Amino acid sequence: MPKRIIPLTDLKVQKVKPQSKSITLFDGGGLYLLVTPAGGKLWRFKYRFDGKQKLLALGSYPDVSLREARQRHEDARKLLANNINPSVARKIQKQANIAIAESFEAIAREWFDKYRNTWKESHSSRVIRRLENEVFPFIGQTPISQIKAPELLSVLRRIENRGVIETAHRVKHICGQVFRYAVATGRAERDPSGDLKGAIPPAQQKHMAAITDPTELGELLRAIDGYQGGIVVQCALKLAPIFFVRPGELRQAEWSEIDLENAQWNIPAKKMKMKEPHIVPLSAQALKILEELKPLTGNGQYLFPSGRSFARPMSNNAILAALRRMGYDKNTITGHGFRATARTLLDEVLQFRFDLIEQQLAHTVRDPLGRAYNRTQHLEERRKMMQTWADYLDGLKQGAKVLSFKNM
Numbered sequence: 001m002p003k004r005i006i007p008l009t010d011l012k013v014q015k016v017k018p019q020s021k022s023i024t025l026f027d028g029g030g031l032y033l034l035v036t037p038a039g040g041k042l043w044r045f046k047y048r049f050d051g052k053q054k055l056l057a058l059g060s061y062p063d064v065s066l067r068e069a070r071q072r073h074e075d076a077r078k079l080l081a082n083n084i085n086p087s088v089a090r091k092i093q094k095q096a097n098i099a100i101a102e103s104f105e106a107i108a109r110e111w112f113d114k115y116r117n118t119w120k121e122s123h124s125s126r127v128i129r130r131l132e133n134e135v136f137p138f139i140g141q142t143p144i145s146q147i148k149a150p151e152l153l154s155v156l157r158r159i160e161n162r163g164v165i166e167t168a169h170r171v172k173h174i175c176g177q178v179f180r181y182a183v184a185t186g187r188a189e190r191d192p193s194g195d196l197k198g199a200i201p202p203a204q205q206k207h208m209a210a211i212t213d214p215t216e217l218g219e220l221l222r223a224i225d226g227y228q229g230g231i232v233v234q235c236a237l238k239l240a241p242i243f244f245v246r247p248g249e250l251r252q253a254e255w256s257e258i259d260l261e262n263a264q265w266n267i268p269a270k271k272m273k274m275k276e277p278h279i280v281p282l283s284a285q286a287l288k289i290l291e292e293l294k295p296l297t298g299n300g301q302y303l304f305p306s307g308r309s310f311a312r313p314m315s316n317n318a319i320l321a322a323l324r325r326m327g328y329d330k331n332t333i334t335g336h337g338f339r340a341t342a343r344t345l346l347d348e349v350l351q352f353r354f355d356l357i358e359q360q361l362a363h364t365v366r367d368p369l370g371r372a373y374n375r376t377q378h379l380e381e382r383r384k385m386m387q388t389w390a391d392y393l394d395g396l397k398q399g400a401k402v403l404s405f406k407n408m
Contacts, residue, residue, distance in 0.1 A: 008033065013041065013066050031073040033061065043069040045076055049085045056086050102187050104147060104178070105131075105140035111181040118275050127174055134159055134171050144179070145188045149195040156200055168200050209330060210337030212344040217241075218396035220333065223326045225397065233314070233322050235293045236304045240319060240335060242286050242390050244342035244361070246273065247335035252313045253303045255294075263287060263383075278362045279376065281383040283390035342389065350392060352385050360385065 008027045016025060018039045025033040034042040043058035058064065058072045076086035108131055116124040138155050139147055152175060159168040176193035183191060211217045224237045240250060249271055257266050265280040272278050282290070290303075297303055300310040307314070319335045339361060346352045360382050 008066060010066050013061055016041070027066075027070070027073075029073065029077065031058075031069065033069075043072070045073050045086070047076070047080060047086070049080065049087075054085070054087060056090070102143050102145065103141050104144045105136045107144050107182050107185075107187055108135070108140075108178045111178050114181075120273065130167070130171050130174060134167075135175060144182045147179075147192060149192040152192055153196055153199055156196070160200055165201055169202075172196060172200065209332055209334050210340035210344070211333050212341055214345065214349065214396055217341060217345075217393075218399060220328065221393060221397040223328075227322060227326060229322055229325065230307070232293070232296060232304055232307075233318055235289055236314065236319055237322055238289050239286060241338045241341065241393060242283060242289075242386075243280055244339045245278075245280060246339070246362075247316070247319060249278075250335075251304055251316070251318065254301050255298055255303060256301075258282075258290065258303070260287065260290065272362060274362060274364060276362070279379060279382075280360075281379070281386045283387045285390040285394065286386075345392070346385065346389060350385075350388060352388075353381075356381055356385055 005026045005028045008025055012025070013033060016023075016033075016035055018035055018037050020037060022037060023035045025035065027033070030046045032044055032046065034040075034044050036042070041061035043061065043064055045056040045058055047054050047056070056076055058069050058076075061069075064072070079086045079089055112124070112128055112131070116128075119127070135155055138158070139151055142151070152172075155175075156168045156172055159165075159171060172193055176191055179188055179191035179193055182188035211220055221241065224234070227234045227237060236250060240247075243250060243265075245267075249267060252271060253265065253267075257268070259266060260282075263282040265282060267278040267280065269275050269277045293303060297305055297310070302310070302313045304314045304318070306312040323333055323335070324330075343357055343361060346357045347354065356378055359378060
């Protein structure tokens with residue numbers, strides 16, 4: 001007559017002490033607790049399959065309680081009842097879990113979570129939206145190491161066939177970043193996006209509309225001086241060509257960032273596209289405009305608050321709408337176009353050094369040793385450049401004939 005097994009209790013499992021040799025405490029049906037001399041308490045299931053003795057590990061106590069061990073034991077017995085080896089089933093499940101963990105979607109989301117805080121919210125939203133809409137439905141569940149150039153090309157072809165070639169190129173760039181991250185972290189051998197060079201037709205190049213003819217620029221500056229809208233928007237219009245920062249950086253400027261005593265605007269890293277702090281030297285003309293603006297908005301947070309609430313900056317379209325009311329269409333000038341205007345004329349007319357211009361545009365510029373310039377390098381030279389630029393704009397506005405000259 002087989003020996004009757006008394007089921008284990010939580011208290012017994014908890015209180016059992018290790019001995020000089022491993023001991024086993026049976027719970028019934030092949031389930032037992034193995035207590036090692038080192039103090040480990042390991043759940044095991046002993047069973048037979050195809051006439052051979054097998055052993056299945058079910059976890060360790062206390063991570064796996066008695067109740068959970070019994071549930072895992074019951075699940076394994078159900079597999080046996082259906083002539084399925086629980087050990088083989090576990091290996092298959094483990095492989096499936098690994099495949100899921102190393103799928104393109106899993107690694108892409110890991111990459112996205114790692115870098116999203118270094119991007120602007122608008123950019124991170126576009127990146128994850130493109131992945132979720134254009135990529136994950138087609139190759140998201142495929143192990144990233146198994147994705148070759150043809151599979152990626154089929155994803156891009158779907159986008160190309162909708163006529164949005166520029167989006168196809170942007171998605172290719174995003175996927176390339178994900179693949180390179182996978183290579184760096186040991187989940188893929190190479191980046192297949194590099195094999196697709198020339199596979200997608202080039203996107204039609206789009207440039208921000210800008211005025212680079214000095215005479216036409218002078219006309220625009222005079223139109224701004226005659227603007228009939230609100231004074232706050234007019235001040236923003238006047239400062240846009242002087243500062244030539246990105247439109248979002250201008251409209252979100254805060255008084256706490258303006259250092260009138262040292263004549264500079266200190267833009268924090270969180271507001272910059274490249275997530276690096278930036279300094280805009282204030283010319284005499286910029287200081288004068290700010291002094292006119294301060295009595296109007298200086299008691300609030302923003303230089304250019306919304307017309308509806310001082311707690312919010314002016315809208316994205318405020319400057320654009322003002323330019324349209326002045327008769328300038330989207331093919332002539334945009335808020336972003338002032339950057340191209342400054343870059344062209346500072347280089348071709350005023351002949352300032354390229355690295356000074358790029359640094360003031362808040363682009364990444366590197367020294368001869370390959371190190372990125374920090375925000376204070378060449379600051380005095382940039383001050384002189386910004387004052388020369390403001391003087392040049394004044395000359396254009398007054399209709400003077402401004403000749404090209406080499407900066408000394």
